[in-house]
Amino acid sequence: MELTEEVKELLIKTANELKGSARRLFMARTVRALGEGGQRRAKEELGWNRATIRKGEHELKSGRVCVDAFKLRGRKRSEEHLPNLLKDLITIVDGQSQADPQFRSTRLYTRLTAAEVRRQLITTFHYTDAELPTAVTITTKLNALGYSLRKVAKTQPQKKLPETDIIFEHLKQVNEEADAQDSTLRLSMDAKATVKVGPFARGGKSRVLTKAADHDFEAKATVTPVGIFLPASDEFFLYGVASKVTSDCLVDRLVQWWESVKERFSHIKTLVINVDNGPENHSRRTQFMQRLLEFVQQYQIAVRLAYYPPYHSKYNPVERCWGILEQHWNGSLLDSVDAVIQFAKTMTWKGNHPMVELVTTTYQTGVKLTKEAMQGVETHLQRWPSLEKWFVDIMYSLPVGRDN
Template sequence: MQLTDSLKNLLKETATQLKGAARRRFQAQTVMGLGYGGQLLAQEELGWDRNTIRKGIKELTTGMTCVDNYPAKGRYKAEEHLPNLLEDIKKLVDTQSQTDPSFKSQRLYTRLTASEVRKLLIEKVGYSNEELPTSETIRLKLNFLGYRLKRVAKVLPQKKFPETDAIFEQLAIINQSSIDDKSILRLSLDAKARVNIGSFDRGGRNRIPIKTEDHDFEPKTTLTPYGIFLPNLDELFLYFTESKVTSDFIVDVLSDFWKSESWRFPDIKTLILNQDNGGENNSRRTQFMKRIVEFAHEYKLNIRLAYYPPYHSKYNPIERTWGILEKSWNGSILDEVETALNFAQNMRWKGQHPVVKLVTQTYSSGVKLTKKAMDEIERQIERFTNSTHETFPNLGQWFIDIYGGISI
């Protein structure tokens, strides 16, 4: 048999369309048809592997077909031996990770090295040194989960005060309770920087050339995005306001969320609110504490306020969603309020569109309670104390329980 160019192309194309035993059988029949030296000729002219050809000839002459077992090749992944490994790593690292503060990427930066994570898995989770993979494998698993271990100067906290580590330890315990206890729902809340509405260049690229104004000194209005994020469900709710983000605004938004979504959570008795310790929502803000206590009693819910320490608010999970919003706005002209809202509605977080609402009410800042009125509020809340922690037994400014008529 003479191998012409057209015949070689036909044989190659036919072989590529076959798989496994059928392909080996076809190659073996072809080589046997070529006669003496057919294996070498097929290797040189057709690019076929001689070991595969020999296996095909053996199958053809004996009538026995070899069964392929590709899954048995190589080593099993670490999570095959340790089914809970990835989930345990995520629990340890998630509270120690922060988003990109420039919101230009979705990367998460963690404070923990791979060797430190391995050490914590042994000390806190109960793994043995022998059953755990190496630190290098742990590093690969962290990258697979989306955590970046590279130190980036611009994402490091500006300051660190003494209680920081103790606050993070307590945050990890409280946030984990929302996973272990089905009667607890965790919410992450925060506002993004105000956005000027007008024909202003916001950076980025756009396929359609658009003329913009040189300066944004006089915008039509400004919008502030405020988000409620459910970390355990990966659901996002965005509220936009042209007014100020005050204590009353925050609790009104929370009330609107619960009125519209509470039917989904009939078994929820406690809400954990992760926030930064900002001026309008910290635990010493009298109007905020008054309104959140009223919210707890109105809906008969227990509220646990769990704040992130100063200069570390970027560890709050809601911060990770702002990068997606910035990306959806990138290179676009937000010349109207409706335009900004439409872009927000079209963004996706974990494959889902957020719920987007515009709050039209105007809020006044500076609302305060008298000392006597605040003393009454203090009697209705419980600030956290930890007698087992020798260095920082009192973290009552960061962790507060409010009882809405149900025991926690």
């Protein structure tokens, strides 16, 4: 039987498109059709492997098909023989990751290199160098988990205090201790940029014809989302504030949230609050500290403030929720306060909708304590040495004359 070039090309292409026993049987039948010396001709003219042909002839003769264990071939994924690897990767990277400052992406960007992550896996979780995958593989796995090993460049150079790295080290320690203690609950709190209510374009895309005003004239109203996020349980509470966001406003939202969950968290003795160093809530803001002290005394629960350093507020976990919200409502018109609230209610974080409430209380700006009054508040505060602005404990103490 003569094999023309066209026939050879057809046989080779057909064999390549088949897999497993179907491929071997096709090769065996072809060799039979070639007659005497078929195996030799198939090897020389078609490039087929003789061992594969013989296996196909055995299957053809016996009628028994050999099952191919394709899943058992190749190198196994690292997480198959290191079952805790992905969880440990998240533990290392998550606290050192920030949201996109412009909310253009929901990915997280970390300060750590893949080599540093690998080193911490060895020193912190006691993996051996031999059993761990390479830094390139770790990069791939982190990308699949939603983390990118690069910084996000802003339009202006990032500023960095000399204490920035030390603050991050203490933050990591404080957060890990809080998450490990049953009597401590960690929450992340922050206000998003104020949303203008009106027929304004938001830069998103939509499959529905949406027409926005060609200029952003004066807004009908404004809504400032204030969020409280619980990293341990991925719960998100969102409050749409129609007034200015002040120190009183932020603490009122803390009170409002605690009133809604305190029965569920009756065992909690300490709240660790991750916040940025904003003008309404920094640790030298007298009205903010006074209101927090009142909160501690009213609910008999300790509060530990753990601040992110300046220009690094996007590392605060609640910022990730803002990224999701921005992606969720971009491309739509937020032309009423109700539209803002309804869009917030329909967003999802880790598959769950947030608890959303509208706040219409009007807050007065510029409220502050006298120096003498603030000195009295300071007697109830414990500031960490050398990091006084960034870590503050407000402890509850029984009034004099009362027993424990």
